[in-house]
Amino acid sequence: DTAVSQTPKYLVTQMGNDKSIKCEQNLGHDTMYWYKQDSKKFLKIMFSYNNKELIINETVPNRFSPKSPDKAHLNLHINSLELGDSAVYFCASSQELRENTEAFFGQGTRLTVV
Amino acid sequence: GESVGLHLPTLSVQEGDNSIINCAYSNSASDYFIWYKQESGKGPQFIIDIRSNMDKRQGQRVTVLLNKTVKHLSLQIAATQPGDSAVYFCAESHNNAGNMLTFGGGTRLMVKP
Numbered sequence: 001d002t003a004v005s006q007t008p009k010y011l012v013t014q015m016g017n018d019k020s021i022k023c024e025q026n027l028g029h030d031t032m033y034w035y036k037q038d039s040k041k042f043l044k045i046m047f048s049y050n051n052k053e054l055i056i057n058e059t060v061p062n063r064f065s066p067k068s069p070d071k072a073h074l075n076l077h078i079n080s081l082e083l084g085d086s087a088v089y090f091c092a093s094s095q096e097l098r099e100n101t102e103a104f105f106g107q108g109t110r111l112t113v114v
Numbered sequence: 115g116e117s118v119g120l121h122l123p124t125l126s127v128q129e130g131d132n133s134i135i136n137c138a139y140s141n142s143a144s145d146y147f148i149w150y151k152q153e154s155g156k157g158p159q160f161i162i163d164i165r166s167n168m169d170k171r172q173g174q175r176v177t178v179l180l181n182k183t184v185k186h187l188s189l190q191i192a193a194t195q196p197g198d199s200a201v202y203f204c205a206e207s208h209n210n211a212g213n214m215l216t217f218g219g220g221t222r223l224m225v226k227p
Contacts, residue, residue: 004157033214041201043158043217056214090157100146100165100207103215105157 003027004106006091012112013081021076021109023091030095031055032074033103034066037088046089049074081113126224133191135221137204140185144206148215149178149189152201161189161202191223199225 004025013019025032034046048056052068063079074091088110092103127133139147145166150158164171164178164187171178177190187204201222205215 041152041220043203043205043220045214045216048214092157100209102148102160102163104160105150107155107157 004091004093004104006089006106006109008109009107010110010112012114015081015083015113017081018077018079019081019111020078021089021091021111023074023076023106025072025091025093025104027093027095027104029093029104030071031093032068032071033092033094034074034076035090035092035105037090037108039087043090047074047076078111081111083113086111086113123219124222124224126226127194129194129196129225129227131194133189133194133198133223133225135189135191135202135204135223137187137189137218138185139187139204139206139218141206141208141216142185143208144185145209146207147178147180147187148205148207149176149187150203150205150217151198152203152220154200158203194223194225196225196227199223 006023031050033048035043037043045058046060047066049068051071065077068074088108090108091106094101094103148163149161151161152158162173162176162178164180169180175192179188201220203220204218207215
């Protein structure tokens with residue numbers, strides 16, 4: 001049973017297109033995140049949602065819009081894709097927002113913008 | 115800005131030896147630390163965590179040491195195996211950051227048979 005699952009695993013698209021990445025967790029967690037990992041493996045938080053409510057929005061272009069239809073899902077929609085958006089995007093979830101706990105990560109979505 | 119960083123980008127060890135991966139952090143408010151392992155094509159996987167009220171924690175073949183005085187964290191892997199080859203990240207968070215993890219730059223561990 002996959003705890004945090006993302007689709008698609010690979011996404012190749014042209015500049016200017018709009019694309020979405022889906023994420024679902026079956027752990028019953030209240031908090032979900034999106035992280036971006038660049039070509040140098042550096043991982044950086046993009047968004048954090050708690051019970052469908054946006055908690056953290058790091059300095060991310062407003063072309064990126066997360067959507068949480070329920071607390072088990074956090075999708076990432078990206079408008080007008082640019083070459084610099086090419087990266088691996090990870091969804092994660094954790095049980096608590098206020099208490100520090102480990103985050104569980106999905107397998108990642110490798111986005112390539114051409 | 116404040117960040118978490120690693121001293122060594124690549125570490126090569128012989129199978130059976132012990133490995134030590136180091137991490138420095140700069141945020142004095144950090145009170146929770148995690149080590150993650152990332153294998154090729156996969157997401158980060160939790161290894162071990164430690165809270166700031168502790169200076170040592172042991173798991174199966176792994177030990178995390180925390181030195182708050184010098185803001186240093188290390189991961190020790192005993193009897194390193196080929197399956198330990200991966201990129202290792204330290205990460206930190208603090209309660210007033212909404213459990214948001216700040217990651218270090220990663221260290222690649224290569225285990226030679």
